[in-house]
Amino acid sequence: xxxxxxxxxxxxxFQIFGQNKNLIELQNYWYNKAKNDLNDQKINSAFIxxxxxxxxxxxxxxxxxxxxxxDSLKNILRKELIKNLIGNWKIKFPRKIKSRKDKEQYNQxxxxxxxxxxxxxxxxRKKDLKIKKYLTSQKISFCNLETMFPIYSDIIHSNKIIWNxxxxxxxxxxxxxxxGELLSTVNRTEIISNPSGCIYHRIK
Numbered sequence: 001x002x003x004x005x006x007x008x009x010x011x012x013x014f015q016i017f018g019q020n021k022n023l024i025e026l027q028n029y030w031y032n033k034a035k036n037d038l039n040d041q042k043i044n045s046a047f048i049x050x051x052x053x054x055x056x057x058x059x060x061x062x063x064x065x066x067x068x069x070x071d072s073l074k075n076i077l078r079k080e081l082i083k084n085l086i087g088n089w090k091i092k093f094p095r096k097i098k099s100r101k102d103k104e105q106y107n108q109x110x111x112x113x114x115x116x117x118x119x120x121x122x123x124x125r126k127k128d129l130k131i132k133k134y135l136t137s138q139k140i141s142f143c144n145l146e147t148m149f150p151i152y153s154d155i156i157h158s159n160k161i162i163w164n165x166x167x168x169x170x171x172x173x174x175x176x177x178x179x180g181e182l183l184s185t186v187n188r189t190e191i192i193s194n195p196s197g198c199i200y201h202r203i204k
Contacts, residue, residue: 120137
């Protein structure tokens with residue numbers, strides 16, 4: 001019986017060792033990929049790669065180094081996002097607003113947006129932009145809570161709903177999709193598929 005127990009412990013230890021070895025190999029793979037992406041100026045890919053490297057073995061020296069690199073790139077990506085968000089935007093619905101959900105979404109996000117380096121202002125009409133007659137405003141507050149996939153562009157609205165902001169390559173189309181809800185300072189929900197959202201076109 002004792003020999004069986006010793007064999008069992010050996011097999012379990014061997015399996016754990018094998019798993020740890022695989023995790024270390026995966027961590028090295030993602031770290032090296034992130035380094036190459038960064039050298040190629042692929043900042044977003046490098047940000048994701050460093051985070052995946054951190055996730056594999058979080059407490060290792062390489063894991064700590066990877067998280068530091070990922071966080072640093074996340075700040076760079078957010079600054080670039082803010083830079084591209086600055087300006088005026090008008091909502092563009094692909095169809096008429098009919099359903100209750102569409103109306104709620106429309107009211108939540110607003111028809112006309114003016115985005116500065118730290119705030120979002122909501123307007124009812126385009127002509128109100130000139131006289132700065134906005135309905136309401138809110139500070140830009142990024143969500144730092146973990147999700148299944150590393151994200152840098154989730155913004156928490158004043159009602160605790162989290163929206164993901166994405167700008168196309170030509171920087172004239174803004175897509176805002178619902179990403180979840182902030183439940184507490186350490187907890188959030190996450191919408192994985194079929195998020196609701198709106199598309200905005202840049203205006204002068």
